[in-house]
Amino acid sequence: MMPSLERASHWLALVCHLVAGIALLALLTVTIADVGTRYLHRITDGAIALRVSGSVELVSYLMLFSLLAAMAANVEKSQVVVEAFSHGLSSNLKNRLHGVYLLGFAALGLILFIGLLDSAAAATRHGEVTQDLRLPMGPIYYLAAALSLLLGLRSLIHALLSAVFGADGEVSHGE
Numbered sequence: 164m165m166p167s168l169e170r171a172s173h174w175l176a177l178v179c180h181l182v183a184g185i186a187l188l189a190l191l192t193v194t195i196a197d198v199g200t201r202y203l204h205r206i207t208d209g210a211i212a213l214r215v216s217g218s219v220e221l222v223s224y225l226m227l228f229s230l231l232a233a234m235a236a237n238v239e240k241s242q243v244v245v246e247a248f249s250h251g252l253s254s255n256l257k258n259r260l261h262g263v264y265l266l267g268f269a270a271l272g273l274i275l276f277i278g279l280l281d282s283a284a285a286a287t288r289h290g291e292v293t294q295d296l297r298l299p300m301g302p303i304y305y306l307a308a309a310l311s312l313l314l315g316l317r318s319l320i321h322a323l324l325s326a327v328f329g330a331d332g333e334v335s336h337g338e
Contacts (some may be wrong), residue, residue: 165328172239172320179236179313186229193221217295224293224303231310238314239321240270262326265318271316279308 197218203211215221252260283304285291291300 165324168320168324172317172324175313175317175320176236179232179310182310183229183236185231186225186232190222190225190229193218193225217293220293220295223312226326228310229306231314233306235272235310235314235317238265238318252310258325262322265322265325268318269315270320271309272313272318275311276315277307279304283308 166331193215197215200215203213283301286299286304287301292298293300293303
C-alpha cells in the first residue's frame with residue numbers, strides 16, 4: 164500500500180507542478196506584455212496605444228492558481244522543525260508527528276474545496292462575471308476548488324505515509 168500511495172502522490176505532484184508552472188509563465192507573460200505596452204505608449208508619446216486589458220485581474224487569478232498548485236505540489240516540505248522542541252524525540256516519533264501536522268492541511272484543503280465548490284455553483288447559477296474582462300466566475304472557482312482538493316488529497320496521502328507508516332517526510336530544520 165505504501166508504494167502505491169507514494170506513486171499516487173508523485174503523479175499528483177507532477178500535475179500540480181505543471182499547473183503551477185503554466186500559471187506562472189502566463190502570469191509572467193501578462194506582466195511583461197502590460198509593462199512593455201505601457202512603456203511603448205510612454206516613449207512614443209501616445210502614438211502607439213496598445214494596452215493589455217484586465218492585466219491586474221488576469222495576474223490576480225493566475226497568482227491564485229499558481230499558489231494553490233504550488234502548495235499542493237510541495238505539501239510534504241511544509242513543516243519547519245525547530246530543534247529546541249524536538250531534539251529529544253526519536254526519528255520515528257518526529258515522522259508520526261509530521262503526519263498529524265499534515266492532517267491539518269488535509270482539513271484545510273477539504274474546507275477550501277467545499278467553500279469554493281459552493282461559490283462556483285452559486286456563480287454559475289447567478290451568472291457572475293469578473294469585473295474588468297467579464298469572464299465567467301464559475302470556471303475560475305471550479306479550478307481553484309480542484310486545486311484545493313489536490314492540496315487536501317496530497318496532504319492526506321503524506322499524513323498517512325508519515326503517521327501510519329512512519330515514512331520520513333521532507334522537513335526544513337529551523338536554525
